[in-house]
Amino acid sequence: LQLRLVCxxxxxxxxxxxxxxxxxxxxxGNKTLIFDCGEGTQRALLRAGIGFSGDTxxxxxxxxxxxxxxxxxxxxxxxxxxxxxxxxxxxPEDLKEFIESAIRTLxxxxxxxxxxxxxxxxxxxxxxxxxxxxCKSFHSVESFAYRFKERRRPGVFNVNKAKALGIPEGELWxxxxxxxxxRVGGRKFRPSEVxxxxxxxxxxxxxxxxxxxxxxxxxxxGMDVLFFDSTYGEKHKENAKxxxxxxxxxxxxxxxxxxVDLLVLTHFSARYSRVMTLLKEARKIHKxxxxxxxxxxxxxxxxxxxxxxxxxxx
Amino acid sequence: LQLRLVCxxxxxxxxxxxxxxxxxxxxxGNKTLIFDCGEGTQRALLRAGIGFSGDTxxxxxxxxxxxxxxxxxxxxxxxxxxxxxxxxxxxPEDLKEFIESAIRTLxxxxxxxxxxxxxxxxxxxxxxxxxxxxCKSFHSVESFAYRFKERRRPGVFNVNKAKALGIPEGELWxxxxxxxxxRVGGRKFRPSEVxxxxxxxxxxxxxxxxxxxxxxxxxxxGMDVLFFDSTYGEKHKENAKxxxxxxxxxxxxxxxxxxVDLLVLTHFSARYSRVMTLLKEARKIHKxxxxxxxxxxxxxxxxxxxxxxxxxxx
Numbered sequence: 001l002q003l004r005l006v007c008x009x010x011x012x013x014x015x016x017x018x019x020x021x022x023x024x025x026x027x028x029g030n031k032t033l034i035f036d037c038g039e040g041t042q043r044a045l046l047r048a049g050i051g052f053s054g055d056t057x058x059x060x061x062x063x064x065x066x067x068x069x070x071x072x073x074x075x076x077x078x079x080x081x082x083x084x085x086x087x088x089x090x091x092p093e094d095l096k097e098f099i100e101s102a103i104r105t106l107x108x109x110x111x112x113x114x115x116x117x118x119x120x121x122x123x124x125x126x127x128x129x130x131x132x133x134x135c136k137s138f139h140s141v142e143s144f145a146y147r148f149k150e151r152r153r154p155g156v157f158n159v160n161k162a163k164a165l166g167i168p169e170g171e172l173w174x175x176x177x178x179x180x181x182x183r184v185g186g187r188k189f190r191p192s193e194v195x196x197x198x199x200x201x202x203x204x205x206x207x208x209x210x211x212x213x214x215x216x217x218x219x220x221x222g223m224d225v226l227f228f229d230s231t232y233g234e235k236h237k238e239n240a241k242x243x244x245x246x247x248x249x250x251x252x253x254x255x256x257x258x259x260v261d262l263l264v265l266t267h268f269s270a271r272y273s274r275v276m277t278l279l280k281e282a283r284k285i286h287k288x289x290x291x292x293x294x295x296x297x298x299x300x301x302x303x304x305x306x307x308x309x310x311x312x313x314x
Numbered sequence: 315l316q317l318r319l320v321c322x323x324x325x326x327x328x329x330x331x332x333x334x335x336x337x338x339x340x341x342x343g344n345k346t347l348i349f350d351c352g353e354g355t356q357r358a359l360l361r362a363g364i365g366f367s368g369d370t371x372x373x374x375x376x377x378x379x380x381x382x383x384x385x386x387x388x389x390x391x392x393x394x395x396x397x398x399x400x401x402x403x404x405x406p407e408d409l410k411e412f413i414e415s416a417i418r419t420l421x422x423x424x425x426x427x428x429x430x431x432x433x434x435x436x437x438x439x440x441x442x443x444x445x446x447x448x449c450k451s452f453h454s455v456e457s458f459a460y461r462f463k464e465r466r467r468p469g470v471f472n473v474n475k476a477k478a479l480g481i482p483e484g485e486l487w488x489x490x491x492x493x494x495x496x497r498v499g500g501r502k503f504r505p506s507e508v509x510x511x512x513x514x515x516x517x518x519x520x521x522x523x524x525x526x527x528x529x530x531x532x533x534x535x536g537m538d539v540l541f542f543d544s545t546y547g548e549k550h551k552e553n554a555k556x557x558x559x560x561x562x563x564x565x566x567x568x569x570x571x572x573x574v575d576l577l578v579l580t581h582f583s584a585r586y587s588r589v590m591t592l593l594k595e596a597r598k599i600h601k602x603x604x605x606x607x608x609x610x611x612x613x614x615x616x617x618x619x620x621x622x623x624x625x626x627x628x
């Protein structure tokens with residue numbers, strides 16, 4: 001399955017000419033997971049060519065307007081297009097009230113159900129092939145970081161071994177590949193006899209607005225890609241402390257300690273018209289770092305043993 | 315004073331790649347009047363280079379999300395920039411609850427007061443040099459159309475006449491120009507002796523979402539510029555009736571009957587990737603018609619007697 005990340009908005013607090021408010025889409029197979037929904041998210045989705053009429057889940061990190069106001073337009077547009085499929089929404093308790101009171105005053109009749117889940121630290125979503133976890137983060141209001149974790153995939157199927165064992169090609173191979181024991185003649189064959197070691201699933205972290213913390217370092221251990229709050233550069237590190245945000249260097253330190261592969265700096269203060277300085281500061285600490293820009297797409301391929309991974313960024 | 319109109323969003327219901335949701339700015343001297351605030355309005359203001367830290371008033375036509383959600387981002391951004399000046403907000407009764415409940419759940423402390431006025435048909439704003447009026451319009455929920463009307467200006471000062479009458483140049487001329495009677499020697503001079511006839515003020519109408527109606531035709535009589543709901547073309551005129559909107563032709567008929575100078579079609583259904591057909595339909599009925607596009611600027615000069623007016627559109 002394809003795992004694609006799209007930056008929909010990378011500005012903090014207020015939009016700029018080139019950066020919209022916080023939102024990141026994670027596309028996995030036919031599922032769309034949207035992390036935060038700043039004002040303008042539906043239009044950013046449109047620009048990116050990402051539909052949201054299908055299996056869509058929305059995760060909100062915290063109840064600040066620049067991370068959540070855009071959910072109203074998305075929910076309303078879904079109704080205009082006569083959606084019937086439920087839409088899953090995850091976030092702090094107040095998110096429910098925010099949505100309900102807007103539906104009341106704006107009088108948009110929903111054509112579908114909103115399945116709201118109040119987020120608590122721990123497992124938030126459990127699907128057959130992935131999970132989403134939440135962890136408390138450290139901001140001025142209750143806030144959560146999220147982690148997408150694809151399940152381990154079975155090992156590589158060893159065709160030669162299967163043939164040598166006399167297992168006929170076809171349905172039996174497929175069963176073994178999917179972890180089922182099969183019988184040929186009187187003999188049982190277990191998947192482990194023809195499969196390599198299980199291969200790790202892919203993982204993506206989204207910090208939301210936060211100070212760095214040891215809990216988050218643990219939470220994001222070994223992530224393939226991590227979007228982390230980098231509101232400020234070193235020059236304004238006191239602002240980062242005061243406003244419960246992180247600097248690019250702090251994001252890089254956390255990524256380095258957590259053994260993250262690719263760090264994506266995001267949520268830049270509007271004071272920076274260019275973020276090259278922040279990127280340089282971070283790269284001194286964690287080399288594999290990029291700065292988010294709106295509409296940037298990251299394809300996350302599987303990590304194949306012995307081959308350097310090539311993330312495609314465009 | 316300069317009177318400038320800026321289209322901030324011209325799409326109905328859902329944004330498109332090139333059109334944002336409803337909003338129109340009217341800039342008059344140092345005042346900014348914003349009519350409707352669809353999602354994305356603050357960014358459209360930014361793109362247009364229109365600040366909103368000064369004397370800003372927001373008028374909402376009706377409580378549908380695509381006309382009002384963007385007010386939250388504007389109000390919040392004003393707080394982030396530590397506004398202290400009150401912000402004036404006009405709209406239907408529910409607008410107050412919408413704003414208050416969002417402020418509650420999104421916990422943004424306002425640094426300034428919102429002066430909310432529940433709109434009723436009639437005069438809504440009375441300033442020394444202009445008025446804003448509201449009129450009930452005809453949509454699926456309570457809705458208002460607005461009209462900006464500059465006060466009459468004094469007539470042109472006749473320098474030769476003033477000199478011939480022996481009135482010395484300077485302060486006395488200024489007083490006369492501002493409508494005050496002056497004395498030179500023992501003699502009184504009234505303004506009418508040196509001024510031409512009062513010149514009409516400029517006027518702009520904003521329909522919001524509505525069917526055409528005789529009331530609106532009266533309300534918009536003689537407007538210099540009229541932004542009117544043109545959600546549909548002739549082909550979808552039944553949709554216009556069903557959804558309480560207007561077609562481009564209906565907008566043009568109303569403009570023609572009302573003696574409007576420039577008609578601006580706006581609020582286009584997202585089904586039209588190009589609106590040339592709508593524009594052609596309207597121009598058959600009211601020649602001086604243009605189609606709104608986002609970031610379009612219209613400068614409205616005074617109407618000088620005997621000279622054709624030149625509106626600048628860019």
